[in-house]
Amino acid sequence: MGNNLLLEVHDLKTHFFTEQGVVRAVDGVSCEVQRGRTLGVVGESGCGKTVASLSILRLVQKPGTIVGGKILYHRIQQENAVGYTEEVVDITDLDPYGVEMRQIRGAEIAMVFQEPMTSLDPVYTVGNQIIEAITYHQKMAKREAREIAIEMLDRVNMPQPQQAVDSYPHQLSGGMRQRAMIAMALSCRPSLLIADEPTTALDVTTEAQILELLRELQRDLGMAIMYITHDLGVIAEMVEEAIVMYLGQVVEQADVNTLFHDPKHPYMQALLRSIPKIGRKSRARLDAIAGMVPNPHNIPSGCSFHPRCPSFMPGVCDATAPQMVDLGGGHLVSCFLYSDSRERNGRDAGE
Amino acid sequence: MGVATDIGATAPGLEAFQERVAALSVRQLMWLRYRRNRLAIIGGVFLLIMYLSALFAGFLAPYGVRTTHDKYPAASPNSIRFLDAEGKFHLRPFVYGLKAEIDPQTFLKTYTPITDEIYPVKFFAKGVPYKLLGLIDTDIHLFGVDEPGKLFLLGTDRNGRDLFSRILYGAQVSLSVGLVGVMLSLVVGSFVGVMSGFYGGVVDNVVQRVIEVLTSFPQIPLWLALASAVPANWSPIKVYLGISIVLSIVGWGGLARQVRGMVLSLRETDYVMAARYANCSDLRIIVRHLLPNTLSHVLVIATMAIPGMILGETALSFLGLGIRPPMTSWGVLLSEAQHVRVFLQQTWLLTPAIFVLAAIVSFNFVGDGARDAADPFAAE
């Protein structure tokens, strides 16, 4: 196989400089997205997953800014008989308002947001907003763009696309609005779709439909998806590989099977334990994680999870930040529980 | 050892961490929020100074409110100096004596300082007797000069009355009328707003109509019309109350509307419904649940209405329809210029306007800060 790498994120750091201090929303995140595959980003609210995705599209607004790391986007220039030529674009180097970045946004990397209720401009029709996206990236007449818009709406299973295209957002239900958003995002055939909790605001039935739709579209269009959510059930269903984030950092990374059957990081283990399981005794208490997510202005020293960690080791976990340990097979953990063994292994091997 | 929370999970390091991060009460949050707004602090300080000055007007003013200096009508400010004509520095500030002359062309009195006559400024000087805080008879003023020296910090009006002293006394009226008016608006507006929002139906409709009509009339012209209905032969105190009522008549409508809106949205909240199911009486629901939650917002709205009232009183008095002499307010002081052209020649007579501005702007800053603080959970 050739190089299937679509997007590389290396040690991304996005900080917010507020009056009360610096909020390190994303503090050293690295991951990779393969062409045509799905990467999941799991974490509670406030862990920085949204800011990370916004950073990829250079949409982070003041007072936030990317202070470190690299984001590399691999663009296919042309396919010919021999193969294809690839161009690597350093997104962190581009001007966020410049033509190059805007060319990528919408046409090559697109995003679907969390709240369909408020993600569409209420004073313009759905069609107008989809056509806006299309005509900005491709030169074509309005009528042609309109045809494409209707076609996309049909693709996302919007009932009566001919009417929907002329409707205002408030005339559509939540599920329909989200479909419209997806149609808008896909109208230029991006190679990567970033979906930021697209179904959180929807009811369960609609959620199932949207998820189904996304899988279908991925198959048909061969695009990659970066799926951001806090819902473990969705992760299990939708993604092939996932990273787990806590307070701006990646704490564990693995393919979805390994992650669910053999989680190594205490946080991931606690997350899995907190899901109620069928067959448990009905009176048994739910296993919640102790404490609460700390205020982002007061991030704990050392490993940021240590105040809530059942395996807390005083003097170790609160002293320095843990390094990412490679457990083999693409499974990475950031935890002192495992750095010892690695050192031990390394020492044993070295002797 | 570690903290065992009652939900069955243990986290050894939790307690130590939590000790370092304290939680703040809502009030503390509000104060912190207010404090950060520098303009609001400056405004608050200014207002404090103004109100204290008004309270102690008698002490701070070199002369009484009615003290007339017959020989010095329309005198320009006779300022405090430290350096005399020979360049000598005096530690104790002083004023020059004034010589009155009549300008042969305009037939107006002009005043030139006599550099030989030096009247040192005395602190805690004896002057015109007055009642401190309206209770204690005394005649000690913060500063003053011995007769026949004159301390006209801001000049005199056409009757020879010291403007600075009158501004201080005028502050008592100007700064209080707004408060009284707002309090009236507050009481009436809150009551009506709560009733209207809580009970809805016919009551609500009628009230809404009334308020709508009331706000259809432009504010200042309505004030003018209502003020002209206050009989001219009432005593100054009655006029004062009458003007307060006039000012509040226009204000209560807007306040009632806001309160009604808040009550409407609060009425549907879960805790109000829970109170209903618990069979709480209407009164109890209103007093215990609705009022406290609307209180901070209502106070903010009230604070922001005060500048309008001060302006209203000033405008009314300026036109002759407000506070009647011998009661003094800043508007009355401005009206004594009689004609606009007088301001051009005796510019110092415009000083009360600056105080009006300072009061209004300070209240605006404070109101802005209060509004931000009242919602400590709002985004920046």
Place this chain on the structure above:
Amino acid sequence: MASYIVRRVIGIIPTLLIIAVVGFVVMELPAGDYVTRYIAELEASGQTGVREQAATLRRRYNLDEPAYLRFVKWIGRFVQGDFGESFIYNKPVKDLIGKRLMMTLVLSLFAFILSWGIGIPLGIYSATHQYSRLDNLFTVIAFLGLGLPAFLIALFLLVLGWSVTGEALTSLFSSGFEMAPWSLAKVLDLLKHIWIPVLAVVFTGTAWVVRVMRGNLLDELRVNYVQAARAKGIPERVVIWKHAVRNALHPLVMALGGTLAWLMSGFPIVAQVLSLPTIGPLYIEATLQQDVFLGGTILILISILLVVGNLLADIALVWLDPRIRYE
């Protein structure tokens, strides 16, 4: 949308009716007393022809008829432009108001357009360049503008103008030019005078528009769909103007009625201070001397203007925001 407009138009009728009633109660009824007194004075003075005069007055003001009938007749007269007679000037109110009303409308409209014309761009700039030097400057100026009552600004400007030109720049023309035929000199003279009232009135209005626009736009720029629009890759300029500004105008238009109210309200005193030939000074004189017909008529006319203005603002709002159309 048409049905909404019709409903709104019908909706203001009760308000207009109540204004009419209030006007009637305030003006006609006491005036009845006044006229009765006047007639009594006339009769006491023993002049000739008093009886006929008294009878004419009685008929004119329908003093012998019941209240509701007088109300209806009063409305009839009012609608036809018969506003009664001024006690001060002994002339029909209509004559006194006519030209001045026109002048008031012209100046108000001018001030309104200026306030918005300057205010909106400044507000947009302020919001998009938040905390920049210019934004802070505008914020300070806006605070001052909001805090300063228009007539005090007018006073200060008068003093300023006097210190610069040595003239008292009241009214629209210097004495001598008012009756003179139009010439370049007259136009220059007008310009010299007119900047004071315009600045005084527009200053506050603009300050308010800037603050509201800035606040609204700041709110809009934080809203999700603005971010979503950016994510499509369209230029920032389009995002701001096509999406954010269009939505930010919404609350501003809602407050259009408020601007009108404020204009009608603050203008009279400025006019009085500067001796402008508008309705303001006339109204103030009427209230001072309790000339009920003159004052009452002006108050009612202005109120009606306000109500109509608010109605127009509502209609504009509906056109601007499709969400309301389908209610």
